[in-house]
Amino acid sequence: MVENTFATIATFVVYLGVMLLIGYMAWKRTANSADYFLGGRSLGPWPAALSAGASDMSGWLLLGLPGYAFASGFEAFWLAGGLLVGTWLNWLLMARRLRVYSHAAGDSLTLPEFFTNRFRDGSKMLQVVSAFFILLFFLFYTSSGLVAGGKLFETVFGLDYTVAVVVGTVCIISYTLFGGFLAVSWTDLVQGLLMAAALVIVPVIAIQTGTSDLSITDQLAAQNPQLLDPWTDSKGETLSWIAIVSLVAWGLGYFGQPHILARFAGIRSEKDVPTARRIAVIWTGLSMMGAIMVGLIGYLYLQGLNTSLGDGETIFMVLVNALFHPVMAGILLAAILAAIMSTADSQLLVSSSALAEDFYKAVLRKDATPEEVLMVGRGAVIVIALVALALAMSPDSSVLGLVSYAWAGFGAAFGPALLMSLYWKRMNRNGALAGIIIGGVTVVAWKQFSGGIFDLYEIVPGMLFAFIAIVAVSLATSEPDAEIVEEFDGVESALA
Secondary structure (H helix, E strand, C coil): CCCCCHHHHHHHHHHHHHHHHHHHHHHHCCCCHHHHHHHHHCECHHHHHHHHHHHHHHHHHCCHHHHHHHHHHHHHHHHHHHHHHHHHHHHHHHHHHHHHHHHHCCCCCCHHHHHHHHCCCCCCHHHHHHHHHHHHHHHHHHHHHHHHHHHHHHHHHCCCHHHHHHHHHHHHHHHHHHHHHHHHHHHHHHHHHHHHHHHHHHHHHHHHCCCCCCCHHHHHHHHCHHHHCCCECCCCCECCHHHHHHHHHHHHHHHHCHHHHHHHHHECCHHHHHHHHHHHHHHHHHHHHHHHHHHHHHHHHHHHHCCCCCCHHHHHHHHHHHHCCHHHHHHHHHHHHHHHHHHHHHHHHHHHHHHHHHHHHHHHCCCCCHHHHHHHHHHHHHHHHHHHHHHCCCCCCCHHHHHHHHHHHHHHHHHHHHHHHHHCCCCCHHHHHHHHHHHHHHHHHHCCCCCHHHHCCCHHHHHHHHHHHHHHHHHHCCCCCHHHHHHHHHHHHHHC
16 A cells, blocks of 8 residues: 555665664574573563563554554444553552562473472473463464564565565564564564554554544544444444454453563563553553554544545555655554564564473473574474464454464463462462463353353463362362461562
């Protein structure tokens, strides 16, 4: 949609060059697996907060959420509200405790390693099962980012979709491969600021250039008043309790997202958490409000032109093309690339750590050196990206659809287990294992059915059954060893 001008191409090239430069700088500071997977626990509040937010929101913030608001109107506020509350609760309940406990539990670098060290699981079963679910759901999650990248390059440069997806994948692999956690986190800081700026600028300019004297709500009421009612869909049909609960329940997913939780473990001090929490919540609220406004204003814009849109997830690009000079358009469209890269790189990094730390080192070569694990991790980035690329090859794939499945999988598999492990002293290894398996399997099984109660977002039954399994199995089996209880009490004292 944007003309393939030299100015637009140059903007993208400059942006990618800056990201690669940051990756190179991080590479110079990456000496071992601890640096590569967790950045030496050196993140300040700003990069920790914006990296967590940018890696969380991904391409769906500029494609999926505007597209949802474009089609559904104020119904999108249920989804955005759930995510905003979930962001706040995640930082409030998880960040400080995980930072302290992951260090106390053998300086754990990954979520599976934390579970293993937390419960002294000599069999490594917790680590292997956790790594399996990470790889399973991240393949879908990473694919969503590659689909978004394909749509971007296809729209901006007129590339064939297959070629566009490959180009986007190469861009993401390039700096994740070398820089690791620091490259991902530093680039996420830049990308998070760019994403928020774009989502504020586009609707503001669109409102200022509009020809109507009426407010946005008045214009929407004139076109389709049902869009202004959060209790009905765009056709005027009342939303069921299942639909509303399913939308709000997206916020529950935060408690189990490995790529977000890694930022909590990597922050330089638990004292930085309150500042980071405030930054993260403000950024999330501002960005999601902007995304919804893009969808609503885009709807009015196309109605004014009496034009339909085949793919609602491209509405951000439509507005940018219509309102801005090619140079500015290139900068704003780079925000989409930023959103895609900021999440896909994090997902690749966590997936590679699951292969390198939780399979290779834990099972295959227990005496592997940190440098050897680092090399395996970098190789895993390429392998995982290629598998995700194969899944992303269908141009009909929905960004929001792929994200929703992976989001539910992580939330149900790891959210209850991690929350309980940080707060409940009586929880044991068997309870943790049961919760992870029951949560993950429930999501996969629930997704296979539809109609009635099965229309409920699969994260709700997944987390519910996981909590029940953790409590029931932990109480039915032996109490944790004395040294596990002692370590828990030590963490509680440190947090007091």
